[in-house]
Amino acid sequence: MTNPNHWSTIRGLVAWLDEQNGRSQQEITLRLLKLTEESGEVAQAWIGATGQNPRKGVTHSAADVADELCDVIVTASVALASLVDDPGAHLDAKVARIAARPRTP
Secondary structure, eight states, X not given: OOSHHHHHHHHHHXXXXXXXXXXXXXXXXXXXXXXXXXXXXXXXHHHHHHTOOTTTOOOOOHHHHHHHHXXXXXXXXXXXXXXXXXXXHHHHHHHHHHHHSOOOO
């Protein structure tokens, strides 16, 4: 999420969900489970893009897969923003820790 306006959009989505559904533990659980659904759509699009299902053939494009991956990112961001006060800072800190990990060939 390189554009700060993205987090503004995410906060707006969280506020809308909170207004519609509240923010109970059950609601947060459902927001986390939504990631599984979105990940499944990535898999479905990739299967369709590679024509892995011979009955259906090629049904998706690489752009479709990319769109589904973006849905996963947005859904994960909404879940993160539902759990922590500053999701951007939390993500930045995590990425920094990952970047600092040693890499071996």
